[in-house]
Amino acid sequence: MNDTFAHPLVHSYLSSVGDRAAVLPDVRRQELLADLREHIEVALAESDTVDEGDVRRVLDQLGTPGEIVAAALAEEANSGPVPESGRRTAITLCLIVVALPAALIPVIGSFFAPAAMIAALVRLWRSRQWARREKWQATLLMFSPVIVVPGLAAVFSVAGGGLTAVAVMATLVVAASLPVTAAVRLHRSAARVRQRIRRTA
Amino acid sequence: MASQLRKGVLEYCVLALLRDGPRYGVELLAELARVDVMATSQGTIYPLLSRLRRTGLADTHLRESENGPPRRYYTLTDAGRSALEEFTANWPSFRTAVDHFLTPGETT
Numbered sequence: 001m002n003d004t005f006a007h008p009l010v011h012s013y014l015s016s017v018g019d020r021a022a023v024l025p026d027v028r029r030q031e032l033l034a035d036l037r038e039h040i041e042v043a044l045a046e047s048d049t050v051d052e053g054d055v056r057r058v059l060d061q062l063g064t065p066g067e068i069v070a071a072a073l074a075e076e077a078n079s080g081p082v083p084e085s086g087r088r089t090a091i092t093l094c095l096i097v098v099a100l101p102a103a104l105i106p107v108i109g110s111f112f113a114p115a116a117m118i119a120a121l122v123r124l125w126r127s128r129q130w131a132r133r134e135k136w137q138a139t140l141l142m143f144s145p146v147i148v149v150p151g152l153a154a155v156f157s158v159a160g161g162g163l164t165a166v167a168v169m170a171t172l173v174v175a176a177s178l179p180v181t182a183a184v185r186l187h188r189s190a191a192r193v194r195q196r197i198r199r200t201a
Numbered sequence: 202m203a204s205q206l207r208k209g210v211l212e213y214c215v216l217a218l219l220r221d222g223p224r225y226g227v228e229l230l231a232e233l234a235r236v237d238v239m240a241t242s243q244g245t246i247y248p249l250l251s252r253l254r255r256t257g258l259a260d261t262h263l264r265e266s267e268n269g270p271p272r273r274y275y276t277l278t279d280a281g282r283s284a285l286e287e288f289t290a291n292w293p294s295f296r297t298a299v300d301h302f303l304t305p306g307e308t309t
Contacts, residue, residue, distance in 0.1 A: 028251070035226070035247040038273060042227045045269020061234075063242020071245035075252050 009055050010040055016065040024072055025082065025128075032072055036062065081193045082128040089190050092127065093183040095120035096138070100145055100176055117142070129193050130186060141182035145175035207239060212249055212258075213292075214239055216277060216285040219259065225272035226250070250275065258284055 017036060021029040043058045044050050062068065095116050103113035120142070124135055149171055156167035218224060218232055229250075230243040253259040258281035263271040277285070 028248075031251055032247060035251065036244060038270070039226055039230075039243070039247070041270050042225070042272060045266075046227065061242070062244035067242050068244040068247070072248035075248040 007055055009052070009059060013059050013062075013065065014040075017068060020065050020069040021072065024069070024076060028072060028076060032068070036068070081131060083190070083193045084127055084129050086194075088123075088127075089129070089187070092120060092123040093187055095123065096142060096179050096183045096186075099142070100179055124186075129190055131189075134186065134189055138182040138186055141178050141185075144178045148178065149175045203238065204241070207241065211239065211241075211246075212253065213285060213288045215246070215249065215253065216258065216281050216288075219275055219277040219281070220285065223262075223274040223276040225264075225274050227272075229275060253281065257281075 014033060014037060018029070018033055021032055024032070039062065040058055043061075044054060047054045047058070099113055099116040099120055102116055103109050105112060121139065124130070124138060130138075152171040152174060153163060153167070156171065157163055214233065215229065218229055224232070226247070230246055233246065234240045234243065250259070253275075254261055257278055259275050260278050261273050261275050264274050265271050
């Protein structure tokens with residue numbers, strides 16, 4: 001059986017699949033390679049002879065590495081959200097929540113807040129556990145204080161006779177609650193994904 | 202065109218091939234390839250088989266063989282059987298509906 005994989009055609013075929021499949025999650029890539037390896041091994045074991053022609057025939061029937069990886073990608077796209085570790089999600093959600101209040105920390109706040117915001121957005125959009133629509137909603141909620149804070153400040157100034165301490169506090173509480181809402185929604189959706197995967201596992 | 206049509210029904214053809222008992226990968230793919238319209242590059246079926254396994258419609262186990270390496274057998278789970286039954290029940294009316302639109306003079 002080691003002979004099979006030592007065959008240069010099989011070796012170059014599998015490494016071509018492996019290279020193209022780098023876009024797949026690692027588990028899927030390993031699984032696909034293992035399935036193909038097994039297939040080649042079994043098909044050749046059932047063949048009367050094992051010469052170069054037989055190897056070519058088995059690989060031809062399998063299809064080109066491009067076709068196979070395209071099929072795997074299509075399957076992956078249909079399979080819906082892929083959960084990530086609870087720890088990873090927790091860090092993302094913490095960053096979303098602290099980004100805005102962090103701006104109030106003296107001196108370091110002005111560096112830390114944008115950094116937290118960017119890190120949160122990168123982690124949010126790179127995750128495969130949320131749908132595109134959920135990511136947009138969360139992003140809008142994260143940025144909404146930019147509009148809400150001046151808006152509320154203007155409303156308070158006009159209606160309440162100036163920016164009192166209470167008005168400023170109320171504005172900040174409302175503004176800070178928007179990213180918190182985003183985090184809560186993301187948390188609920190992530191919990192649903194995890195639960196569904198557990199049920200089908 | 203044919204490949205678009207095949208995509209939707211292929212997994213049920215695979216489930217149907219497992220209805221009467223377990224089959225291993227090479228055997229399953231050879232069986233599919235016997236029917237021209239379902240014939241496709243065999244390697245493209247493995248991602249589908251992987252999904253069936255992952256979503257609990259099929260299960261696999263290794264069985265020793267006298268001839269070469271152990272074979273990975275695919276079996277239908279209860280969930281797979283009921284998915285197949287549901288498809289089998291819906292298919293005739295689906296087929297009739299498509300025929301209805303395709304047959305000249307049938308649409309009003």
